Amino acid sequence: MTSTISPPLGGTRAMLQSLVPSLVPSERRVAQACIDDPRFVAAASVAELAARAGVSPATVVRACQRMGFGGFQRLRELLIRDQAMPQDGPVPAAFEHPLEGVFSRAIEGIRGALGALDLAAFDAAAGRIRECGRLLVVGNGASLAAAQSVGLHFLTSGKVCESPVDIISQHISAKLLKPGDVCLAVSDSGMNNFTLRSAVLAKEAGAVVVAITSYGKSELAELSDYPLVAGADFHRWNDSTVTGNIVQMLLLSALHAAALGTLPTAIAARAEVYDEVRMMVAQPDRA
Structure with a gap:
């Protein structure tokens, strides 16, 4: 692959979500692990991500290439970069009214929607x-x-x-x-x-x-x-x-x-x- 994708700050997770359906099941597990726990992946090695996703290290590298990141290191750099983006915490469940819950989750979803x-x-x-x-x-x-x-x-x-x-x-x-x-x-x-x-x-x-x-x-x-x-x-x-x-x-x-x-x-x-x-x-x- 001659070029790699570069989502905006905070947009890597949304980019991954947009690509999941195009992957084969083993590669999809890699992408899903990144979506579910980007902080873990940002600090992980190829072997650690492979173990988390239940695949081989070669599958991790192949999945990153298929998604357009060039390799695991590039994906990891983007996830590390995104950690610098301020994150608003969710409304505490004990105090959350259903109306507040819908709006707070919508705001969170909209914030990262342009990543792809x-x-x-x-x-x-x-x-x-x-x-x-x-x-x-x-x-x-x-x-x-x-x-x-x-x-x-x-x-x-x-x-x-x-x-x-x-x-x-x-x-x-x-x-x-x-x-x-x-x-x-x-x-x-x-x-x-x-x-x-x-x-x-x-x-x-x-x-x-x-x-x-x-x-x-x-x-x-x-x-x-x-x-x-x-x-x-x-x-x-x-x-x-x-x-x-x-x-x-x-x-x-x-x-x-x-x-x-x-x-x-x-x-x-x-x-x-x-x-x-x-x-x-x-x-x-x-x-």
């Missing part, structure tokens, strides 16, 4: 969306609400944007895209077959595919031109909590802001929409 995100890819994707003639936003299952929300925001900012709800319309719209258009595909797992099909059709049509997903080696991330990966670490507590993917929504909001937030035409379009909504609300009830 390529900021250069984010900037490039925002630029392609800004310049495209037509934007298609697709999402299904648990990602449908986020896709619909950001689609509405692009539309109210004056961008020619479609965000069909039904699968057939998504596929037809993707197939009719042209070179220079953009398909923004939202799938937390990166494995939703309906969303993947739209992305494939958009790619075949010559459009640019921007992926919003939590896993860097997912099928959607692999086929996209700009994979924007964030939020895998969020799932370690969020799977049993009815909150939706907050990280996904924040990333989409940031993408919308980066693409159109300060454009004069977008600002004017949002002002017109606001005036229209205000007029509708001000209308007397004629029922």
Whole structure:
């Protein structure tokens, strides 16, 4: 491997989470040991980590290389570096109200969510969306609400944007895209077959595919031109909590802001929409 990944300060654990599904079981045990106890790994040798994960030292080295760290020493350096990041302790269990618990864990998850995100890819994707003639936003299952929300925001900012709800319309719209258009595909797992099909059709049509997903080696991330990966670490507590993917929504909001937030035409379009909504609300009830 000629280059190694370099997550931001505090982001190594989130990077590991985003890569776990792409590993074979023995390598996955190595990654999970790093996720479960990064302080131990930061001070451990290859042999000690191998013993903790129940694998051979060669598997530890291979896992580090597969994940893009180049070797164990590089992963260890990043984990040591991350120890310098201030950590807020959890709310003590004896005093934790369920509401406080949800919010404190969400804050913790959001703090490290960008560890796997390529900021250069984010900037490039925002630029392609800004310049495209037509934007298609697709999402299904648990990602449908986020896709619909950001689609509405692009539309109210004056961008020619479609965000069909039904699968057939998504596929037809993707197939009719042209070179220079953009398909923004939202799938937390990166494995939703309906969303993947739209992305494939958009790619075949010559459009640019921007992926919003939590896993860097997912099928959607692999086929996209700009994979924007964030939020895998969020799932370690969020799977049993009815909150939706907050990280996904924040990333989409940031993408919308980066693409159109300060454009004069977008600002004017949002002002017109606001005036229209205000007029509708001000209308007397004629029922």
